Amino acid sequence: xxxxxxxxxxxxxxxxxxxxxxEDRRRTDRKRSPxxxxxxxxxxxxxxxxxxxxxxxxxxFIWMVSSSLKENNQVLTVPIQWxxxxxxxxxxxxxxxxxxxxGYLQNSLYLAVIITCLQVLTGSLAAYGFSKVRFPGRDVxxxxxxxxxxxxxxxxxxxxxxxMQNLGLTNSFNxxxxxxxxxxxxxxLMRQYYMTIPxxxxxxxxxxxxxxxxxxxxxxxxxxxxxxxxLALLTFVNTWNDYMGPFIYLTSNRLWTVQLGxxxxxxxxxxxxxxxxxxxxxxVIPILAIFLLGQRYFIQGIATSxxxx
Amino acid sequence: MTTETVPSKVAPVLSRGNRKQARRNxxxxxxxxxxxxxxxxAFTLIPVLAAxxxxxxxxxxxxxxxxxxxxxxxxxxASDSFWVALRNTxxxxxxxxxxxxxLALLLAMLLNRKLKGIGFFRVAIFFPYITSLVAVAVxxxxxFSPDNGPINQFLHAIGIANAPGWTSSSDWALPAVIITSxxxxxxxxxxxxxxxxxxxxxxxxxxxxxxGASAWQRFWNVTIPxxxxxxxxxxxMLTVSSFKVFDLIVVMTNGGPGRSTTVLSQLIYQExxxxxxxxxxxxxxxxxxxxxxxxxxxxxxxxxxxER
Numbered sequence: 321x322x323x324x325x326x327x328x329x330x331x332x333x334x335x336x337x338x339x340x341x342x343e344d345r346r347r348t349d350r351k352r353s354p355x356x357x358x359x360x361x362x363x364x365x366x367x368x369x370x371x372x373x374x375x376x377x378x379x380x381f382i383w384m385v386s387s388s389l390k391e392n393n394q395v396l397t398v399p400i401q402w403x404x405x406x407x408x409x410x411x412x413x414x415x416x417x418x419x420x421x422x423g424y425l426q427n428s429l430y431l432a433v434i435i436t437c438l439q440v441l442t443g444s445l446a447a448y449g450f451s452k453v454r455f456p457g458r459d460v461x462x463x464x465x466x467x468x469x470x471x472x473x474x475x476x477x478x479x480x481x482x483x484m485q486n487l488g489l490t491n492s493f494n495x496x497x498x499x500x501x502x503x504x505x506x507x508x509l510m511r512q513y514y515m516t517i518p519x520x521x522x523x524x525x526x527x528x529x530x531x532x533x534x535x536x537x538x539x540x541x542x543x544x545x546x547x548x549x550x551l552a553l554l555t556f557v558n559t560w561n562d563y564m565g566p567f568i569y570l571t572s573n574r575l576w577t578v579q580l581g582x583x584x585x586x587x588x589x590x591x592x593x594x595x596x597x598x599x600x601x602x603x604v605i606p607i608l609a610i611f612l613l614g615q616r617y618f619i620q621g622i623a624t625s626x627x628x629x
Numbered sequence: 630m631t632t633e634t635v636p637s638k639v640a641p642v643l644s645r646g647n648r649k650q651a652r653r654n655x656x657x658x659x660x661x662x663x664x665x666x667x668x669x670x671a672f673t674l675i676p677v678l679a680a681x682x683x684x685x686x687x688x689x690x691x692x693x694x695x696x697x698x699x700x701x702x703x704x705x706x707a708s709d710s711f712w713v714a715l716r717n718t719x720x721x722x723x724x725x726x727x728x729x730x731x732l733a734l735l736l737a738m739l740l741n742r743k744l745k746g747i748g749f750f751r752v753a754i755f756f757p758y759i760t761s762l763v764a765v766a767v768x769x770x771x772x773f774s775p776d777n778g779p780i781n782q783f784l785h786a787i788g789i790a791n792a793p794g795w796t797s798s799s800d801w802a803l804p805a806v807i808i809t810s811x812x813x814x815x816x817x818x819x820x821x822x823x824x825x826x827x828x829x830x831x832x833x834x835x836x837x838x839x840x841g842a843s844a845w846q847r848f849w850n851v852t853i854p855x856x857x858x859x860x861x862x863x864x865x866m867l868t869v870s871s872f873k874v875f876d877l878i879v880v881m882t883n884g885g886p887g888r889s890t891t892v893l894s895q896l897i898y899q900e901x902x903x904x905x906x907x908x909x910x911x912x913x914x915x916x917x918x919x920x921x922x923x924x925x926x927x928x929x930x931x932x933x934x935x936e937r
Contacts, residue, residue, distance in 0.1 A: 363744060370739060374753045377812065380768045381756075383779060387771070396777040442665035449661030455654045461662070468673050472873045472921055474894040475914040478901035479676035479683060502668025532657045561761045563876040568902055579763045583880055586767055593771060600764035607759055615752050618759070622820045 384604075388412070388597040395593035411598040418595060421602065423574070424581035429606075431493055431566075431577065432559040435500045439555045440548055443506030448536045450507065451514040452522050462511075465504040473564075481568065495569045500559060506551050509621065513547035514540060550621025553614045557607055578603045680918075683911035690905030701912035711913065713888050714896045717803060721892060722871035724807040725814075730863055732815045737822035738852075751823070755816035762813075766880035769809040770796055799889035802882050806890055810877055814870075818863050825859030826852070861932040868924045872917060893917050 375382075382402070387395045388411055390404045415421055450462050480499060481490070489495040517540060525535045541548070566577045576584070582599050589595065611618065659666075684701055688694035705711045740751050757765065772780050773795035784792040793801040833855065837847045853860075875894040878884065884891035893913060901910030 366739065366742065366744065370750045373736075373739070374750055377754060377757065379779075380765070380772060380812070381760075383772065384764070384768045396771070396774055398777050398782060400779050400782060442668065446662045446665035449658045453654055453658035453661060455651070455658040458658060461666075464674060465669065468669075468677055470869070470921070470925065471677055472869065472894070472914075472917055474873055474875065474897050475918040476673070476676040476680040478897065478907055478910050478914065479679035480672060481902050482907060483672070483676065498668065499672050502665050502672065504669060504673065507665055507669075532661070536661070557759045561759070563762050563880065564898075567879070568898070579761060582761075582763045582767070586763075596767055597771075600761075600767055603761045603764050607761060608756075611752075611756065611759055615755075619751070619755070619820055622817065 381604075384597050384600055387594055388601045390594050392592060392594045395597070408594065411594055412602075415595060415598050415602065419581060419585050419599070420573070421578075421581065421599065424576055424578045425602075425606075427493075427575060428560055428577040428579070431496055432556045434493075434497055435559045436552050436555045438497070438501035439503055439506040440552050442502055443551060444510045444541065444544070444548065445536065446507045447510030447514050448532075448540060451511050452519065452535070452540070453532065465507055469504050469508060477568070484569065490569055491571045491575065492569075493575065496565050499569075500562075500565065503555075506555065509551050509554075510544070510547055513544050517543055546617060546620055549614055549617040553610060553617050554621050556610060557618075560607060680911050680914050683908055684915040686908040686911075688908040690907070694908070697908070701909050704909065705912050705916070710888065710891070710896060714891045714893045715916075717888075717890060718872060718874070718892045718894075720803060721807060721810075721874055722868060724804065725810055725871045725874075726864065726867045728807070728811045729814050729818055729867055730860070732811065733818035733863070734822050734856075736815060736819040737826055738848075740819070741823055741826045751819075754819055757813045758817040760813075762876050763880050765809065765813055766877055769805070769812075770881055773805050796882050797886060799886045802886060802890045806878055806881055809881065810874070813877075814867075818867065821859060821863055821866075822856065825856045829855040857932070857935060861928060865925050865928055868928070869921050872921050872924075 383400075386402055386404060389407045389409065390401070391406070391408055394401060394404065450458060450465075484490050484495045484499075489498070521539055521543075522535050525539050530538065560577075561579065562577075563579045563583070566580050570576055570580060573584075582596075582603055585592075585599055586596055683694075685696060685698055686694045687697040687700065736754055740747060740754070772778055775781060775792070775794045775797055778795070780795070781792040793804075795801045795805040829852065833851050834847055837851050842850065873894055874892055875898070878890050878892055878895060882890045884895055894917065897910045897913050897917065899910075900906045900913065
């Protein structure tokens with residue numbers, strides 16, 4: 321009983337209080353109310369500033385969606401029509417017959433899913449080796465991994481291409497899968513997280529007779545769900561949005577991803593503004609869905625690793 | 630069983646059991662790393678090393694590789710397109726890095742407070758970063774449309790009579806790409822700054838306030854120095870990514886008009902994969918790598934000196 325009361329007292333300063341409010345509490349009572357009023361005014365100002373900022377930053381998206389619902393000749397008008405005079409929903413049904421959009425989406429999805437699964441699996445395994453098992457040469461090897469993250473991909477894309485050409489893998493999904501599934505970045509991100517899991521947990525599991533593979537599967541993996549989610553989301557989005565990889569390796573239309581399909585559509589039908597915007601909206605929707613589902617893992621993944629794939 | 634599970638670090642004396650244990654550990658460690666390592670070795674490490682060697686070779690898709698020493702570099706330094714691409718890349722970096730950094734920090738400061746619904750604003754500002762690049766490029770291209778594009782309509786509305794031709798003008802195409810890339814990237818770096826800001830202990834601000842520091846002084850003497858590691862990281866990441874820029878340029882302007890937006894990575898692609906001049910393009914890659922390395926090391930040195 322007393323314990324609980326003490327706990328509550330100890331936690332009270334933090335209960336539901338924001339940082340500025342805690343600051344206020346330290347002031348004397350007399351000063352409090354003008355300050356509070358001032359704080360409220362600042363809040364309103366901040367909200368207003370933020371709202372204006374976000375709307376300004378969102379203009380390209382708003383314009384994209386609005387244009388996708390217009391007739392072609394209404395897209396670039398003076399003055400701009402933000403809300404179409406007539407909603408042309410047929411753009412969203414026509415596009416599927418104008419370009420093989422469905423095929424592009426399937427290709428993107430296929431690549432993104434396979435690459436993500438492989439990245440997460442091999443990355444989390446390797447990260448365990450690098451963080452929880454001690455053996456000679458480990459740290460040098462890890463340094464090589466980190467080192468290659470810093471080398472711009474453009475610097476070695478030509479040898480990679482020659483290699484793939486000799487393996488007969490150009491113009492196939494396999495080339496992209498092999499190139500992107502074993503990224504050093506995944507290993508790095510997972511290791512960063514594993515380092516925060518205390519070694520004592522592994523020791524305890526070892527003493528209980530669990531093998532190293534058992535520890536990885538039954539202790540570490542369940543504990544690293546946030547990191548796994550971060551890596552999976554980052555990889556998925558990067559693969560989905562990748563342009564240069566597919567651009568270099570996928571030459572036949574049948575294999576194109578959404579990015580390539582959209583780009584080629586733009587090149588071929590330069591003036592079909594509305595339709596192009598429709599395609600753009602469709603290419604963004606899967607990312608928006610994934611992002612909204614896992615945005616806190618995204619932010620976490622970026623904030624903890626501070627690196628992109 | 631217990632002797633078997635004692636890790637080698639606990640007992641420094643190498644008894645036979647320990648040596649056996651160390652060997653076992655090596656084996657176990659490698660089995661974990663191997664699935665990733667094989668792919669990494671074959672498709673990253675070897676190509677990285679090969680790129681170095683290739684830059685000293687004459688090798689095209691039609692001829693056998695031949696060691697030519699510095700010939701590729703001589704040819705490169707004599708080539709006009711190399712200098713144009715290098716210049717464009719540097720201009721892009723000079724525009725992109727400070728702008729993105731300043732805006733990311735500003736946004737992070739604005740968003741680093743506990744307000745209801747602040748999460749929504751953070752997410753909204755982050756979203757451009759993960760949006761498909763082609764969609765971004767295509768939309769901005771239309772926004773930049775010289776005649777009736779929304780941006781020039783806006784500029785006309787605020788009284789600018791001769792608005793720039795943006796992507797159709799060789800003077801304005803690179804700025805247009807820079808604006809687009811800043812818009813896209815600032816959300817990402819905002820997240821990094823936000824993480825940095827949240828790690829600053831509030832006691833520092835309280836102490837400064839007690840000492841009578843103004844908001845500006847607190848920003849200058851508390852926030853900026855505390856963010857130094859984040860800033861270092863942000864600058865390095867931004868510079869590296871600026872020198873690698875490719876996708877956005879290919880989709881927005883494809884290097885044009887003329888050569889006004891051609892960058893190094895595009896040249897590498899054109900020469901190496903487009904025209905099959907493997908050796909020559911690797912020489913350009915090496916230069917790109919050396920620039921990135923130099924910038925990183927330089928920033929690392931500056932960071933270290935400041936810490937002392």
